[in-house]
Amino acid sequence: MQLMADRLGGAVILHDAPSGKILIVAGTVPGVAVMDPIGARPEDYADRFQVFTQDGAVARTEDLPVVRSMISGEAITDEVWLLSGVTGPVPVFVDSYPLKDEAGHVVGVIATATDPKLWGSRAERLKHTMALRDGFVRRRA
Known part of the structure; x- marks a missing residue:
C-alpha cells in the first residue's frame, strides 16, 4: 500500500466492510491534518477528520464516497471533498x-485521497508529452 500511496502522491486507506472501520493508512495528502485515523468508523469521519462538502457544510456520513461504495458495491471516483488542513480546508x-x-459481497473498500495540485502538474506534463509526440508524428509523415 505504501508503494501505491507514493505513486499516487496521496493517501491509500483500507476500510473494513460493512463497518467502514479504517484498518490501514499509507501515505498522506500535504496540508491535511488527520490524526490517528486507525480504527475510525464513518460516523467518526466528519468530526474526527473534519470532512466538508464543496459548499462548506459538514459531510453527512451517508454521502461519503467510502460509505456509498460499500453500500452500492460500485466504485465512486473523481469526487472533490474538503478535509481539515493546517491552514484551512x-x-x-x-x-x-x-x-x-x-x-x-463487499468485504472492504480501498479509498484514495490525492492533492489536486499534483494532478494539475501531471496534466501539464502529459500535454507537453503529447505535443512532443504530435510534432514527432508530423515530421515522420
Whole structure:
C-alpha cells in the first residue's frame, strides 16, 4: 500500500466492510491534518477528520464516497471533498473502490485521497508529452 500511496502522491486507506472501520493508512495528502485515523468508523469521519462538502457544510456520513461504495458495491471516483488542513480546508480528489468476496459481497473498500495540485502538474506534463509526440508524428509523415 505504501508503494501505491507514493505513486499516487496521496493517501491509500483500507476500510473494513460493512463497518467502514479504517484498518490501514499509507501515505498522506500535504496540508491535511488527520490524526490517528486507525480504527475510525464513518460516523467518526466528519468530526474526527473534519470532512466538508464543496459548499462548506459538514459531510453527512451517508454521502461519503467510502460509505456509498460499500453500500452500492460500485466504485465512486473523481469526487472533490474538503478535509481539515493546517491552514484551512484542503480540497482532495477522493476515489473509493469496493473489494468483494467470491460471492460478490463487499468485504472492504480501498479509498484514495490525492492533492489536486499534483494532478494539475501531471496534466501539464502529459500535454507537453503529447505535443512532443504530435510534432514527432508530423515530421515522420
